[in-house]
Amino acid sequence: MADGSVRLAQEARERAYSTPLDQFQVADAELFRTDTHWPWFERLRREDPVHHTAESPYGPYWSVTRYHDIVAVDGAHQVFSSDSEIGGITIAGGNEPRERTSFISLDPPAHDAQRKVVAPMFTSASINAMEPLIRERAGRILDELPVGETFDFVDKVAIELTSQMLATLFDFPFEERRLLPRCSDLLLAFDVNATPEQEMQRQSEMFVTLTRFTELWNQRAASAPSNDLISMLAHGDATRHDNDPYRYIGNLVLLIVAGSDTTRHSITGGLIALNRNPDAYARLRANPELLVSAVPEIIRWQSPVAHMRRTALEDAEIGGKKIRKGDKVVMWYVSGNRDEDAIPDPDAFVIDRERPRQHVAFGFGVHRCLGQRLAEMQLRVVWEEMLKRFSFIEITGEPERMRNNFVKGYLSLPARVVA
Numbered sequence: 001m002a003d004g005s006v007r008l009a010q011e012a013r014e015r016a017y018s019t020p021l022d023q024f025q026v027a028d029a030e031l032f033r034t035d036t037h038w039p040w041f042e043r044l045r046r047e048d049p050v051h052h053t054a055e056s057p058y059g060p061y062w063s064v065t066r067y068h069d070i071v072a073v074d075g076a077h078q079v080f081s082s083d084s085e086i087g088g089i090t091i092a093g094g095n096e097p098r099e100r101t102s103f104i105s106l107d108p109p110a111h112d113a114q115r116k117v118v119a120p121m122f123t124s125a126s127i128n129a130m131e132p133l134i135r136e137r138a139g140r141i142l143d144e145l146p147v148g149e150t151f152d153f154v155d156k157v158a159i160e161l162t163s164q165m166l167a168t169l170f171d172f173p174f175e176e177r178r179l180l181p182r183c184s185d186l187l188l189a190f191d192v193n194a195t196p197e198q199e200m201q202r203q204s205e206m207f208v209t210l211t212r213f214t215e216l217w218n219q220r221a222a223s224a225p226s227n228d229l230i231s232m233l234a235h236g237d238a239t240r241h242d243n244d245p246y247r248y249i250g251n252l253v254l255l256i257v258a259g260s261d262t263t264r265h266s267i268t269g270g271l272i273a274l275n276r277n278p279d280a281y282a283r284l285r286a287n288p289e290l291l292v293s294a295v296p297e298i299i300r301w302q303s304p305v306a307h308m309r310r311t312a313l314e315d316a317e318i319g320g321k322k323i324r325k326g327d328k329v330v331m332w333y334v335s336g337n338r339d340e341d342a343i344p345d346p347d348a349f350v351i352d353r354e355r356p357r358q359h360v361a362f363g364f365g366v367h368r369c370l371g372q373r374l375a376e377m378q379l380r381v382v383w384e385e386m387l388k389r390f391s392f393i394e395i396t397g398e399p400e401r402m403r404n405n406f407v408k409g410y411l412s413l414p415a416r417v418v419a
C-alpha cells in the first residue's frame, strides 16, 4: 500500500474506535470509496454485531455483521423478505411495484418459478460448453494489451472480459456489447444526493439503453426459442409477461447487473490482492492448479456485493437483538467474510485455504447466486490465460474505487504487463 493509503487506514482505525457506537454510519458510501470501512465493521463484529442505526439518509436500519448471523437471516426467507413492494434488496431500496421487478426482489413461490426459467443456462454442462469461447475471447483481449506501457486494467481487461461474457450469455450483438456494463453503471449511479438534473440525465440515458433491450426482447419473442438468456426469458411461462415492457425488463437488467459488476470487480480485486501478496503471485505462476482455491479466495477477499437487504415480515430475534416487523435488516457480506469466528486469519489473502468456499460473497438460501459457477469459471480462465502470457501484471498506481455501499468495486486501476 502507498504511504497515503496507510495513513488513511490508521486514521480510519482511530476514528472507528473513538466514535460512540450510536453514531456509527457504516453505510456511508464514502467509507467504501476510501476503502476505510474495515475498522468500523471490525468494531461492530466485536462489540455490537447486530447493530441498530437510528438515523441515516436511508432511514433506520439494522446491520448484521457476523458470518453466522448473516447465514441465519439469508436462510430465513419466510421471516426476512426480499419483496420489492416492501423495500427490496438494497439499503436504498424503496417500495416498487412487484410486477416491475426481477426474481431477486421476489419471495417464493414467484421467485422460484422465475429463477427456474433461466437456471438451465447455469448448469455444469452449459458452463463447460461456454468455456472454450470465453477462453478464446479472453486470450484475444490479453494479446492486445500493450507490453511495458501503463493502461487502465478496469477498462481494457475487466470490463471488456465481462462484456464479452454477457454478450455470449444473451447472444447480444457483439459490437454493442459495451451497452451491457453501461446499463449496470447507470443503475448503480443512483445517488440519494444527486441533483434533479443529474438524475434526469441518468434516467434518459437509461431509457435509451432499455429501449434497445426491448427491441431485442421483441425480436427473440417473435422467433423460435433459442439457447440464450433473452430468449429463455422471452419464452418462459413465468417470465414472458406478454406486451408489458415494465414487467420483463426487470429480469433482464438483474442478469446484466448481477453478471457484469460482480465478476468485473473480482477480476480487478484479484490483481490488487496478488500485487499486495507477491509470494502468492509467484506460487500461482509456478503452479496454476492452485487457482482452484485461489479463485474463491479472490472472491471472498473482494466481496463485490457489499450487502443485501431484507425487511422483517414479523417480530424476530437475531444475535439476541429484538427485530420488529417492518424493520430494515442489512446483511453486510463484506463484514461476514472477515469474521474470524468463521474464517481463520480472515484479513490475510491465502490462496490455498483448507475450506476456500467458506464465505458469504455469493449469499445463502433461496437467492444464493445463480451465476456462482460461471463467475468462478471465468475468473479461473482469465487467470490461466494471464499466467500463460505474462510473468507479471504490475499495478503502477492507486485504484479509483466506486462510491457505493452496494457494489464494492473499482472505476480504474493503472497497470502494466511484464512479458
Ligand code: HEM
Residues within 6 Å of the ligand: 074, 103, 104, 105, 115, 169, 254, 255, 258, 259, 260, 262, 263, 266, 299, 303, 304, 305, 308, 333, 360, 361, 362, 363, 364, 365, 366, 367, 368, 369, 370, 371, 372, 374, 375
Ligand atoms: C464473483 C461474482 C459474483 C458474486 C460475488 C455474486 C454475488 C451474488 C449475491 C451476493 C447474490 C444475492 C444472494 C442472496 O441474496 O443470498 C447474487 C444473486 C444472483 N446472482 Fe450473482 N454474483 C456473482 C456473479 C454472477 C454472475 C456471473 C451471474 C450471471 C450472469 C449472476 C447472477 C445472479 C442472479 C440471477 C442472482 C439472483 C438469484 C436469486 O434471487 O435467486 N451472478 N449474486
